Amino acid sequence: MPQEHRLILRHTDAPGYAPDIECYQRHGGYEALRKALASSPKELPDGKKISPQEQLREDVKLSGLRGRGGAGFSCGIKWSLVDRRSGKPIYLICNADESEPGTFKDRQILYKDPHQLIEGMILSCWANDVRLAYIYIRGEFPAGAKILNGALKEARAKGFLGKNILGTGYDLEIYVHRGAGAYICGEETGLIESLEGKRAYPRIKPPYFPAVLGLYMCPTIVNNVETLCAVKHIVTMGGAEFARLGTPNNTGTRIVSLSGDVKRPGYYEVEVGKASVGELIFHENFGQGLREGRQLKAVIPGGSSSKVLKAGEKFKMKRKSAEGQMVTVDVDLLDLPYDFDSLQAAGTMSGSGAIIVLDDTRSMVDALGNVSEFYAHESCGQCTPCREGSLWMSKALDRLSHGQGRKADADYLLHIAQNIQGRTICAFGEACAWPVLSFVRKFKDEFEARGAEQEARRASAGTTEGTSTH
Amino acid sequence: MSFEVPSELEAELDELTTHYPHKRSASLMFLHALQEHFGFISSEAEEWTASKLGLQPINVHELVTFYPMFRQEPLGRHQIKVCRTLSCALAGAKVVRDAFCHKVGLDLHKHGPQTTPDGLYTVEFVECLASCGTGPVVMVNEAFHEHVTVEKAEQILAGCRGN
Numbered sequence: 001m002p003q004e005h006r007l008i009l010r011h012t013d014a015p016g017y018a019p020d021i022e023c024y025q026r027h028g029g030y031e032a033l034r035k036a037l038a039s040s041p042k043e044l045p046d047g048k049k050i051s052p053q054e055q056l057r058e059d060v061k062l063s064g065l066r067g068r069g070g071a072g073f074s075c076g077i078k079w080s081l082v083d084r085r086s087g088k089p090i091y092l093i094c095n096a097d098e099s100e101p102g103t104f105k106d107r108q109i110l111y112k113d114p115h116q117l118i119e120g121m122i123l124s125c126w127a128n129d130v131r132l133a134y135i136y137i138r139g140e141f142p143a144g145a146k147i148l149n150g151a152l153k154e155a156r157a158k159g160f161l162g163k164n165i166l167g168t169g170y171d172l173e174i175y176v177h178r179g180a181g182a183y184i185c186g187e188e189t190g191l192i193e194s195l196e197g198k199r200a201y202p203r204i205k206p207p208y209f210p211a212v213l214g215l216y217m218c219p220t221i222v223n224n225v226e227t228l229c230a231v232k233h234i235v236t237m238g239g240a241e242f243a244r245l246g247t248p249n250n251t252g253t254r255i256v257s258l259s260g261d262v263k264r265p266g267y268y269e270v271e272v273g274k275a276s277v278g279e280l281i282f283h284e285n286f287g288q289g290l291r292e293g294r295q296l297k298a299v300i301p302g303g304s305s306s307k308v309l310k311a312g313e314k315f316k317m318k319r320k321s322a323e324g325q326m327v328t329v330d331v332d333l334l335d336l337p338y339d340f341d342s343l344q345a346a347g348t349m350s351g352s353g354a355i356i357v358l359d360d361t362r363s364m365v366d367a368l369g370n371v372s373e374f375y376a377h378e379s380c381g382q383c384t385p386c387r388e389g390s391l392w393m394s395k396a397l398d399r400l401s402h403g404q405g406r407k408a409d410a411d412y413l414l415h416i417a418q419n420i421q422g423r424t425i426c427a428f429g430e431a432c433a434w435p436v437l438s439f440v441r442k443f444k445d446e447f448e449a450r451g452a453e454q455e456a457r458r459a460s461a462g463t464t465e466g467t468s469t470h
Numbered sequence: 471m472s473f474e475v476p477s478e479l480e481a482e483l484d485e486l487t488t489h490y491p492h493k494r495s496a497s498l499m500f501l502h503a504l505q506e507h508f509g510f511i512s513s514e515a516e517e518w519t520a521s522k523l524g525l526q527p528i529n530v531h532e533l534v535t536f537y538p539m540f541r542q543e544p545l546g547r548h549q550i551k552v553c554r555t556l557s558c559a560l561a562g563a564k565v566v567r568d569a570f571c572h573k574v575g576l577d578l579h580k581h582g583p584q585t586t587p588d589g590l591y592t593v594e595f596v597e598c599l600a601s602c603g604t605g606p607v608v609m610v611n612e613a614f615h616e617h618v619t620v621e622k623a624e625q626i627l628a629g630c631r632g633n
């Protein structure tokens with residue numbers, strides 16, 4: 001039976017669990033830090049010594065941990081790309097911008113268990129020789145910022161943070177930095193610019209890979225809140241044990257944010273890939289299905305920028321047969337294991353782990369209009385295709401939502417979206433193009449019918465108003 | 471109106487600049503603190519921030535115009551932000567926003583933030599507030615409300631009237 005496996009959220013919702021340090025320590029908090037800092041260099045058979053910090057970095061690689069912020073990139077590899085020879089300081093930034101629509105998981109950690117994040121950060125900083133780190137928290141979490149500041153103060157007072165941590169000679173400071181309502185601050189190079197006190201204009205890669213030229217042009221690690229929490233558990237249980245959770249190449253647990261047309265929206269922590277998309281939506285332990293009399297129409301599987309999946313859609317997947325051979329099988333949307341690789345194989349992504357469910361009473365035109373309005377509002381404006389395209393798409397959808405659409409708008413939308421993706425500085429270009437491409441392609445009849453009907457209505461009313469292209 | 475930053479606040483801000491190897495990084499934190507104190511960011515506040523951080527006023531002004539949370543004129547005492555993004559929209563955010571507008575006498579059909587003439591309320595749609603499972607969600611100043619219905623909107627306004 002698919003069920004939650006709470007590792008990161010093990011305590012957060014227990015009665016009486018509080019965000020203060022005493023409560024955290026009563027539940028074993030900061031023991032992972034003591035353990036790591038007390039470990040000694042290991043001697044390899046060939047006589048080479050590896051430092052405890054390097055051991056932790058190796059353990060994170062072994063754990064298979066993939067970033068929980070959106071791209072699902074290996075955390076161990078990300079850390080190994082950090083330029084350790086430049087002689088410049090290395091910075092670490094926790095991405096607590098939580099701005100991808102549909103996502104509300106980091107909020108649970110920040111508000112209810114801030115010390116878990118702080119412990120994960122201290123460990124990650126220690127492993128990477130970081131002495132100064134920041135938590136970039138979205139501006140709309142004012143209470144979260146206060147909770148974090150309080151927690152950092154407690155950690156300093158107990159000697160887990162500051163100078164000479166636990167008597168080891170290691171110094172680290174962590175500060176909270178507040179964003180101010182711009183989605184693009186979630187993109188790591190936009191975030192870095194914002195932390196430098198500038199507009200959050202994403203930087204062009206290459207050359208500005210954070211691992212080499214990040215904050216203040218120094219090597220920088222940017223990790224999501226949930227990723228950094230996982231590091232704490234990797235220390236506690238060991239990388240190999242962590243890798244036994246979940247499924248191959250999709251290890252550990254992950255917090256899924258479920259919203260939209262389900263009976264029981266919420267956040268559910270599951271072993272990655274152990275629950276299918278269908279189970280997350282319908283099973284009594286999770287979403288409990290759709291409201292009475294409603295049918296599933298579509299699923300946005302990984303935050304609003306992921307490509308939509310249509311109810312009944314089938315995907316070709318490689319599976320091991322009973323005889324141990326690789327065979328290609330048809331897998332229904334509902335049977336897709338909710339993991340990084342399966343969603344990618346289905347042409348979309350699990351992104352930030354946010355599933356938005358749409359039932360058959362919903363108009364895909366209006367839903368896409370809502371999403372596109374978000375992107376039109378949030379484009380930072382540096383690249384012409386993104387700045388103009390996101391606006392044109394939103395305007396065309398607004399027309400379709402307000403009776404002024406045309407049948408040709410469906411193709412018009414596809415045309416604009418195709419001219420954005422791959423032509424921009426940052427992945428926001430894809431984030432705004434993918435919903436449009438997938439909604440319109442998979443539900444083209446609905447878009448065309450809406451436009452055609454509006455054209456007909458205008459024609460019979462004897463007006464040609466609203467039929468111009470822009 | 472003369473622009474004066476109380477010495478306590480200034481000391482707090484001076485401490486903030488020590489968090490960063492480059493003072494400029496403190497700009498957003500300065501603007502948050504000044505907006506909290508004065509209610510909005512005036513051009514004096516921009517100039518003051520610039521001189522404290524060794525910047526040109528334009529370096530600060532461009533932040534105020536870029537980041538949606540910063541305001542260039544005073545808003546209502548109770549700032550009501552209703553999330554309009556998809557999950558909240560599916561849960562009925564439009565009805566909730568309209569109810570707020572209707573009850574405080576603002577135009578349902580206008581876009582963008584609107585403030586009542588008595589300066590008590592500002593109502594606006596904002597983008598996803600990262601609580602999509604409990605929509606529609608609304609922030610009133612720093613307080614956060616979930617599962618907001620028309621009835622609940624009324625209660626929230628009653629709570630505002632109380633202070």
Ligand SMILES: Cc1cc2nc3c(=O)[nH]c(=O)nc-3n(C[C@H](O)[C@H](O)[C@H](O)COP(=O)(O)O)c2cc1C
Pocket residue numbers: 066067068069070071072073075078095096097098099100183184185186187188189222223224225227228426427428431
């Ligand atoms: C437009 C855009 C918005 C993003 N928003 C967020 C966000 O809100 N939170 C987050 O952790 N990552 C976000 N990301 C991903 C980050 O750029 C980055 O990959 C991530 O923080 C790395 O952390 P991870 O490896 O631990 O996942 C966003 C990316 C893009 C392109």
Ligand code: SF4
Pocket residue numbers: 184201202378379380381382383384386387424425426427428429
């Ligand atoms: S793709 Fe869009 S958001 Fe990204 S840098 Fe270009 S204009 Fe800005």
Ligand code: FES
Pocket residue numbers: 101102103553554555556557558559597598599600601602605607
């Ligand atoms: S959609 Fe409203 S909080 Fe996310």
